[in-house]
Amino acid sequence: YLTIGPAFALPRTATVSYQIGLAPYIGDDMQTVALAAFTFVFFVLGLFFSMNPGKLMTYIGKILNPLFLIFLAILLVVALINPMGSVATAPVSGDYLTMPFFKGFTEGYNTMDALAALAFGIIVVRAMQSVGVTEPKDIAAGMVKAGIVTVVLMVIIYAFLAYVGASSLGVFALSANGGIALAQIAHYYFGPIGAVLLAITVTLACLKTAVGLICACSETFVDLFPNSISYKKYAYAFAIISFLIGNVGLTQIISLAIPILMLLYPLTITIILLTFLAPLFNGRQAVYFITTVFALIAAIGDMLNTLPEFLGQAAWVQQTVGVYKMLPFFDLGMGWVVPSAIGFVLGLIYIAVVKTKGG
Template identity: 40%
Template sequence: MGNLKSKDTISIGLMLLALFFGAGNMIFPPALGQAAGSNLWSAMTGFIVTAVGLPLLGVIAIALTGGNLQKMAQKVHPWFGIAFTVAVYIVIGPLFGAPRTASVAFEMGALPFISESLHSAGWPLLVYSLIFFTITYYLSLNPSKLVDRIGKILTPLLLVIIATLLVKSILNPVGGLGSVTEAYQENPFFKGFMDGYLTMDTLGALVFGIVAIRAIRERGAKDEKSLISVTVKAGLVAAIGLTLVYLTLSYLGATSQSLGMSENGGQILTSVVLELFGTPGALLLGIAVTLACLTTSVGLVTSSSLYFSGLIPGLSYKKTAAALCIAAMAVANMGLTQIIAVSVPVLTALYPLAIVLILLNLFPMLQEMREVYVFALIGTALVSIVDGLKALQLSVSWAESLYGWLPLYSEGIGWLLPAILGALFGYGLYRLKSYNALTRRESM
């Protein structure tokens, strides 16, 4: 039993798409589109690299390591393996990922139908998030059936709704491509590349990839070759779906400037749908998005709870899930715009480390070369952490003189050259150690 049927592969791909297809996937493409205006396609190319290409590579990298994130990260060092994995689960779980699902669901599923005076009171979001995470906790106690049904039913429904939006926007456009805002006037590709960080899908891939691998094994793939092959195919199904969704939503955002500039992508998409379909359309989209966000929330809470309850002896899964839901509910009440703002510095520092770790794990010949991992990650961290501090708006003027010469530093990708140089130095060090060890053995 090694080969899965095509329908099983597609089903797993849709399940993977359902897990990814949550808050960030709905709100950031419209926001990018509205801000990029006529520079939309250049910016979206960069966005797709980090929001589709890298998550696909992340799923493949996890498959190559047997579906174990900590095992993948501990190639740097055992302690780094734990620290990095904990950081990923905290970021995509209670800190940003899970709270954002509730905030987006509220912005698109409830806020359009709440009066301004009621919303300003603050308690509607509190009540909504309490109900949202109560349901998340209940479903996280037995998530397997939900995720399978979502993959087969809700994801296709959402794709149909988004396709309908695209057709309607082409036949009856809200407006033309808008003007380019300042942030996207120069190097829109790299601005889009950095915007892709905000989806958190590359970090999510390191967790959702594990869920996909378990599903593949349950369906009969036993040997490593079959596992990797099906994972790649399922990942491609999800990647194609995400790309089509992103292009559509970003186009809707780019044509929405005539409706006024909005604070976040949730407000943009709601405004466009109200313009195109009126209140019934906004209601249907709100329900679908709420269910999609709920699915992602269950996936994040389930994965995080499984990891932390396994990491800490004596900590039960149920208690962990309850604690994560409470923490996520508290953060969700910051509001969507504030959650996005706070997440930027953390993701700016953490994302490059995840990217380099994923890329290294795609090359089997490097698996035993710890020096390559160590120095590549050190080179990356020296720049990405400073970039994170800059995003936090802390004074790091010294960094300009120290790192300003690096290629793409002003675009936020200055960590790339240090990562490459670090990997090359580590490779040279590994070869030198191997040569010295061989020389000693021959002299004995």
């Protein structure tokens, strides 16, 4: 929740909005001041609506989210029909030359989609229960259907965005982040008016997301720590933290998030896979625990290997990473795979032994 909340995702809602909406029209010497002013207003509004979550935000969500998807669909279709350049001749660099699948896989961590799925899956369950779906089998079936629709749509959107982004290299230089690229592409095809419409739509859609994240994180922490502080104080704290982190800029947030995501994503993927495999071991806690511990130990190596240069060059970090390089697939950013599998097998052996002893 901290990752999809004030640490990374919440600040990104503001910085993405700024990068697409205002940054292209602000001089380099005023970017810092403009970003600070924008994020301040953004989170003041987000805090206000999170304190008064009523029909307005629901209305905005029902109207603007579909509008954003429609605008994005039109942009992608136009870009596909009239590409800016050939994807086949687009320059390829870095790890995309040698291990494109695994590079793309680990870059996908930046979406935080899997983390969000764990955090918000319960919201989908409660939504189904609110309309009368109460049987576990029916809820599971509904979740599977919703999941399939979501996965198909997201695959299409991400694939098209990747294609259009690659084709844009025929006109634009490689951008520092996707927000810059999307703003450039919108301006190229639709001119200033299209770019402004995209900026307004994205900003309001991101504001809606920010309100949802502030509410969800605050409610969760009140539930986790009922004797701590109130919902409003959590909301204020998360908004202030998000404002401060947001002012480092979108590119820097993405860069700083990578080590944390390299730590968390192996645990997230492991938990998801174990949930599907639970019938094999009757959902025994020991299997979850042992597998997760092994995944965590390996994921620490992936995290250290992706630290920013000013931290990653420390002698003890280099020595530790040197030890982790003995793990299979470590150089691919997937050093957690084999240890997790070993932990899973050991967990199965453990519950088998305990079972024979009557434990």
